[in-house]
Amino acid sequence: MTMTGEMLIGGGGVYGKGVAFRAVDPATGREMEPAFGGGTEDEVERACALAWEAFDIFRETGPETRARFLETIARRILDLGDALVERAVAESGLPRSRIEGERGRTVGQLRLFAQVVREGGWLDAHIDRAQPERSPLPRPDLRQRHIALGPVAVFGASNFPLAFSVAGGDTASALAAGCPVVIKAHPAHPGTSELVGRAIQAAVAECRLPDGVFSMLFDSGHAAGTALVADWRIKAVGFTGSRRGGIALMNVAAARREPIPVYAEMSSVNPIFLLPAALETRAETLGKAFAASLTMGAGQFCTNPGLVLAVDGPGLDRFLEAASAALRESAAATMLTPGIHAAYDDGVRRLTARSDVRTVARGQACAGPNQCQAALFATDAAAFLSDPGLQEEVFGSASLVVRCPEVATMRAVAERLEGQLTATVHTDDADADMARQLFPTLERKAGRVLFNGWPTGVEVCHAIVHGGPFPATSDSRTTSVGALAIRRFLRPVCYQDVPAALLPEAVQDGNPLNLWRRVDGDLQGPVGRG
Ligand SMILES: NC(=O)c1ccc[n+]([C@@H]2O[C@H](COP(=O)([O-])OP(=O)(O)OC[C@H]3O[C@@H](n4cnc5c(N)ncnc54)[C@H](O)[C@@H]3O)[C@@H](O)[C@H]2O)c1
Numbered sequence: 001m002t003m004t005g006e007m008l009i010g011g012g013g014v015y016g017k018g019v020a021f022r023a024v025d026p027a028t029g030r031e032m033e034p035a036f037g038g039g040t041e042d043e044v045e046r047a048c049a050l051a052w053e054a055f056d057i058f059r060e061t062g063p064e065t066r067a068r069f070l071e072t073i074a075r076r077i078l079d080l081g082d083a084l085v086e087r088a089v090a091e092s093g094l095p096r097s098r099i100e101g102e103r104g105r106t107v108g109q110l111r112l113f114a115q116v117v118r119e120g121g122w123l124d125a126h127i128d129r130a131q132p133e134r135s136p137l138p139r140p141d142l143r144q145r146h147i148a149l150g151p152v153a154v155f156g157a158s159n160f161p162l163a164f165s166v167a168g169g170d171t172a173s174a175l176a177a178g179c180p181v182v183i184k185a186h187p188a189h190p191g192t193s194e195l196v197g198r199a200i201q202a203a204v205a206e207c208r209l210p211d212g213v214f215s216m217l218f219d220s221g222h223a224a225g226t227a228l229v230a231d232w233r234i235k236a237v238g239f240t241g242s243r244r245g246g247i248a249l250m251n252v253a254a255a256r257r258e259p260i261p262v263y264a265e266m267s268s269v270n271p272i273f274l275l276p277a278a279l280e281t282r283a284e285t286l287g288k289a290f291a292a293s294l295t296m297g298a299g300q301f302c303t304n305p306g307l308v309l310a311v312d313g314p315g316l317d318r319f320l321e322a323a324s325a326a327l328r329e330s331a332a333a334t335m336l337t338p339g340i341h342a343a344y345d346d347g348v349r350r351l352t353a354r355s356d357v358r359t360v361a362r363g364q365a366c367a368g369p370n371q372c373q374a375a376l377f378a379t380d381a382a383a384f385l386s387d388p389g390l391q392e393e394v395f396g397s398a399s400l401v402v403r404c405p406e407v408a409t410m411r412a413v414a415e416r417l418e419g420q421l422t423a424t425v426h427t428d429d430a431d432a433d434m435a436r437q438l439f440p441t442l443e444r445k446a447g448r449v450l451f452n453g454w455p456t457g458v459e460v461c462h463a464i465v466h467g468g469p470f471p472a473t474s475d476s477r478t479t480s481v482g483a484l485a486i487r488r489f490l491r492p493v494c495y496q497d498v499p500a501a502l503l504p505e506a507v508q509d510g511n512p513l514n515l516w517r518r519v520d521g522d523l524q525g526p527v528g529r530g
């Protein structure tokens, strides 16, 4: 498939009339062909109009049609073969093995949502039948199902050019819910975006869905994205990126005549709590494994372990020695964009310059442009507690260790932390009481609480939560990864005394979709399904 630099609007390709830009290979600093035409308000308007036109038809497609559509996207992404992998590697600086793994995750994610759509649990069908004889007042016939919210604007992330981008979790869950998607492609990987976008466009045509089910816009600035979120036809937003970008879009959404939900995943330092007995028994193993998690993918994971808390003493010293030794061996790695690299270097410089923060170790020196040289810092709890600036994420392989005088201080620090995607505890049996005391705080602070593991590497499944209180996300009630993500793009509708001929299938008497439903308070199973 050749790249044209065109945006995809409905079934067609349109070369944007706005400012053109090229992708940059961060490993060489060179610009790549072709030039991508930036979107203007006219093109945003056209994409939103088509999405709105498609909405009522798409949202009422049956579960089987939508599931097949998601599976068709998955197949067409795989059909792109090596061309997709090569372009994604060149645009992101990520190694081939990582991109191949991410492609598998993206395809698996689409297939998971196909299964979710087929099962129909997301419809959440309830029926409370009429009780005309009830006294003192009769009860009307009441039925409830969930429907799609409307067209969704998705902002692809820079750090997962496949799994969190054009056909990533936000797009997959919105399409699964029955929402048309208008994606604002990330300018760091426009070629990858065009390839994947064309695969989705082809799947729309193959499944004979309305053209407006999917559109994709380019813009290296913010105008097209802002106009998209402001458009009255857009009813929700999915975003992964910086805190500043997420908050800017939340403000645009809140200022609309009809405010809409923004599901923004933004910033998290993913604290690691090393409890004393765990440190005592395996400080060296923990130090080495921590360094591996910290440097994975040049640290460009929102789950990167950017903060470590432990009680000061010989166990922590051994941990730091092992982590430092591993970090000193770690090669510098190419970051996603020159901008992200500059932000990393700035963050590291800021920490290095502080008198209350010590540089414990650095990775190997950079050997090429835009490389991340890993950095490990240490401070004490008093300094950390006195300056909220020390909680700020430095996106990349940088982490701060906080030396605490006692376990109670670890808990006090935990209480002061901002919302997080993850919180991790390393324990041994002898730490059980301390872990129990920490637990309620960690549940309040994070979307995922892990024991004796590392936060990088999110499983895509039913039980996962990739979310958390602000600023990890803008809405802690949900997740951007896993089956639950579909709920973000649905809302309940109640049908009161609606004639049988007008009732949607999910709440018709004969249960034609064969769903689990609650009828007059009793959970009733579908025929032939366990
Ligand atoms: N939490 C995460 O998973 C995560 C992932 C990637 C980057 N980041 C952070 O974000 C920084 C920049 O990286 P990035 O370019 O991927 O994120 P970003 O937030 O700058 O951009 C993400 C997307 O949002 C758009 N956007 C940003 N600000 C906007 C605004 N004010 N109005 C309209 N649209 C806007 C961008 O054009 C892009 O499409 C990194 O250095 C890192 O700190 C965090």
Ligand SMILES: O=CCCC(=O)C(=O)O
Residues within 6 Å of the ligand: 159, 160, 300, 301, 302, 303, 455, 456, 457, 458, 459
């Ligand atoms: O960067 C955000 C997502 C992180 C992730 O999916 C992972 O750790 O696997």
